[in-house]
Amino acid sequence: MLRVAICGASGYVGVELLRILSYHPQVKVTVITSERSAEKRVVDLFPHLRKYAHLNYEALHKEIIIQKADLFFMALPHTVSQEAVDFFFKNGKKVVDLSADYRIADHSIYEEWYEAPHNYRETLKKAVYGLPEIHRGRIKKADLVANPGCYPTGAILGLYPAIKEGIIDVEGIIVDSKSGTSGAGRRAEVALSYCEVNEGFKAYGIAVHRHVPEIEQEITRIAKKEVKVNFTPHLVPMDRGIISTIYGKISKEIDTRDVIAIYKDSYKKEPFVNVLEENNFPNAKGIRGSNYCAIGLCVNKRTDTLIMVSAIDNLVKGASGQAVQNMNVMMGFKETTGLEQIALFP
Ligand SMILES: NC(=O)c1ccc[n+]([C@@H]2O[C@H](COP(=O)([O-])OP(=O)(O)OC[C@H]3O[C@@H](n4cnc5c(N)ncnc54)[C@H](OP(=O)(O)O)[C@@H]3O)[C@@H](O)[C@H]2O)c1
Numbered sequence: 331m332l333r334v335a336i337c338g339a340s341g342y343v344g345v346e347l348l349r350i351l352s353y354h355p356q357v358k359v360t361v362i363t364s365e366r367s368a369e370k371r372v373v374d375l376f377p378h379l380r381k382y383a384h385l386n387y388e389a390l391h392k393e394i395i396i397q398k399a400d401l402f403f404m405a406l407p408h409t410v411s412q413e414a415v416d417f418f419f420k421n422g423k424k425v426v427d428l429s430a431d432y433r434i435a436d437h438s439i440y441e442e443w444y445e446a447p448h449n450y451r452e453t454l455k456k457a458v459y460g461l462p463e464i465h466r467g468r469i470k471k472a473d474l475v476a477n478p479g480c481y482p483t484g485a486i487l488g489l490y491p492a493i494k495e496g497i498i499d500v501e502g503i504i505v506d507s508k509s510g511t512s513g514a515g516r517r518a519e520v521a522l523s524y525c526e527v528n529e530g531f532k533a534y535g536i537a538v539h540r541h542v543p544e545i546e547q548e549i550t551r552i553a554k555k556e557v558k559v560n561f562t563p564h565l566v567p568m569d570r571g572i573i574s575t576i577y578g579k580i581s582k583e584i585d586t587r588d589v590i591a592i593y594k595d596s597y598k599k600e601p602f603v604n605v606l607e608e609n610n611f612p613n614a615k616g617i618r619g620s621n622y623c624a625i626g627l628c629v630n631k632r633t634d635t636l637i638m639v640s641a642i643d644n645l646v647k648g649a650s651g652q653a654v655q656n657m658n659v660m661m662g663f664k665e666t667t668g669l670e671q672i673a674l675f676p
Pocket of ligand 1: 337338339340343344363365366405406429430480512513515516649
């Protein structure tokens with residue numbers, strides 16, 4: 331049994347990790363941290379996690395908890411994660427960091443967008459961007475995986491075959507995303523309170539959202555030339571889920587059927603990417619609680635535009651499910667272990 335710790339196990343992502351890992355036969359959760367709920371029983375706060383009736387939260391005392399686990403999931407806010415990740419990694423532990431702290435390879439870009447120093451640049455160099463569909467080979471050998479952000483996961487998976495196969499021009503890509511409110515975490519904030527969000531719908535972070543450099547980093551790697559994107563996220567009144575509608579100008583004569591065939595071929599070995607048939611587009615509810623990314627495609631012949639619609643659950647393929655997928659790849663477990671029966675439809 332692999333002994334696993336979850337740092338930040340009282341947040342939406344950490345609690346979702348507990349739910350998913352309860353289905354995993356090769357893992358034992360031995361440590362869960364929370365500062366505000368230290369010493370409380372997890373099952374008293376989250377009764378659906380009865381499997382963990384024996385587990386209490388504890389404070390994140392690195393020197394104590396390092397003895398108790400072999401792999402550390404870090405579900406802490408960005409900047410808070412940096413130091414703890416470095417500590418566990420340097421002391422020989424495997425780490426999957428779900429924060430943004432190790433996703434941006436160039437520390438100066440991280441520092442610019444996150445308005446904070448990166449104090450562990452040598453460790454940053456060792457981090458592998460954890461999108462298995464693109465970086466599986468490197469993840470297999472990695473001890474530190476930077477789990478992708480939620481919006482970037484949907485955007486990059488939606489765009490990957492179109493860019494790799496040269497279907498679209500990489501200039502002028504538009505990523506228009508809508509997310510449920512769990513994407514912002516459990517923290518209290520007026521803009522996230524019930525009356526503000528319920529029956530509301532708004533764009534935010536226009537042109538400055540911190541997921542822009544992450545999307546651009548990965549799209550640039552795929553395109554093998556520098557790419558900039560317009561990314562506009564929206565907050566919608568649902569608990570979980572992200573729909574990204576992505577627009578790219580087609581660079582050659584092609585119809586929807588051919589694009590779908592190319593996407594299907596590109597993802598044919600991927601257990602968690604579903605390419606939909608023509609005239610089918612995903613509903614966020616259809617992938618709720620699951621680790622799937624569903625993609626619908628349409629070539630608009632009138633405007634020479636490929637429209638890609640991707641759907642993920644921000645807490646699963648956009649966070650905890652993908653982290654478990656990465657752990658499976660890192661540990662040599664079957665990649666789908668623990669991830670096949672977790673959907674919450676409807
Ligand atoms: N929500 C999403 O959809 C999503 C998707 C992808 C990635 N992420 C990333 O995953 C991470 C966790 O997100 P979340 O949505 O679960 O956030 P969250 O609900 O706000 O939870 C944050 C967790 O970190 C703990 N924490 C906060 N400050 C701490 C500190 N100074 N020292 C130690 N522990 C601290 C909290 O524990 P207490 O009980 O003490 O407050 C809580 O367990 C973030 O980096 C986020 O950007 C989130």
